Amino acid sequence: MTAESITSARADRIPWAAMAGIIATVMVFAVAQGLTYPLLSFILERQGTTSGLIGLSAAMTPLGFILSAPFIPALSRRVGGARLAILCSILAALTLITIAWMQEISAWMPLRFLLGFFANPLYVISETWLISITPAPRRGRIMGLYSSVVSGGFAIGPLSLGLAGSEGWPPFMIGITAFLLCGLIVLAVAPRLPEMPDEGEATSVGGFFALAPLLLFAVFTAAAFEQILLSLFAVYGAALGSAEGRIASLITCFIAGNAVLQILLGRVAERFGSTRMMLFCILACLAGCLLLPSVFTTWLIWPLFFVWGGVSFGIYTLSLIQLGERFTGQALIAGNAAFALVWGIGGIVGSPATGLAMQLIGHQGLPLSLGLLSSVLAVLLMARKWRG
16 A cells, blocks of 8 residues: 555544534634633723723633643543533633623633633643644644634634624623533534543643743744734724724634635645744734734725734644644643643733733834734744754
8 A cells, every 4th residue: 555545544534523523622712712802802991991901801811721731631631631621611601601790800800710721621622632633744734724713713703793792691692602512512522532642751731841942932922913912902993993893893804814814824834834834924924013003094904904814823823733743642732731821821921011012102002012022933933944
């Protein structure tokens, strides 16, 4: 049997029922996060909360990612990936119900932390499952498909605000229902889901930082970029006189770019290499930061946000591809958990820092902060490329 036929046979053995369960966990995480960031920002903005406090409130969810991440590898081995995902979906739904019940920013701080703590294992488990069953020659396109599904979930969140509004229970019920549906779907396909990989030497989340520091900084950049935009673009747009509906639509356009372009980026990465494509994406992000102030009031803002969204989340897609290329077994679980931890750090650092910058220098602190972040990663990637 030729290598090509072996690869084809392996592709045919992909457990599609298991893939459906993985997609369910991805969708629920993305819908909940895509919904809560702009929804809660709109509510706090109406209450007269400062942009700094809005950013601090948004940072509580990624703080939950950070503190839950070190426990995920051991919990997934002890409890089982499917059981842990089902439990976390129920707990996350209960937390979102409590958030909807209470309208005080002081109460939302710990609740948003718990939402991140319970949602994070769904995210880590789904990525580990997917990378484990993905054939290497098709990793780019499949991880691109995965990222497109994530982006689709993010798009449903802001889009639902245009349909259900940002007041009362209706928008919250979307996220609550998604979490509960996730648990039911995972329960239905649990017998077909793969076990968490356990081969290789045990690697802690902290130990993974020494193995791939630049890869983790790329994840940090993608996380900070996206969460800054989701949590503070409402403030930026309001400062320029945009209505809530236009702001929500622009966020949806940004996330639509994520969804549409990830498969293309993955396929191009299979041809030209994931490192080269990552550098392209970060330079395109920087260009978007420079163009944002001048095109915000023109029709060009729509194609800019579409492409900007695709390349900014593409940094994360390409990081996942590199993770699958370089690591297997227990190191892969640790790497996925480290990705989640760094994603949380990106959110907890990026949103408050940018909110403070906007308080100090005005609304243009948003593109300036994103541009600075993009520049640092671009310099590090080019320095590594020059060193060979």
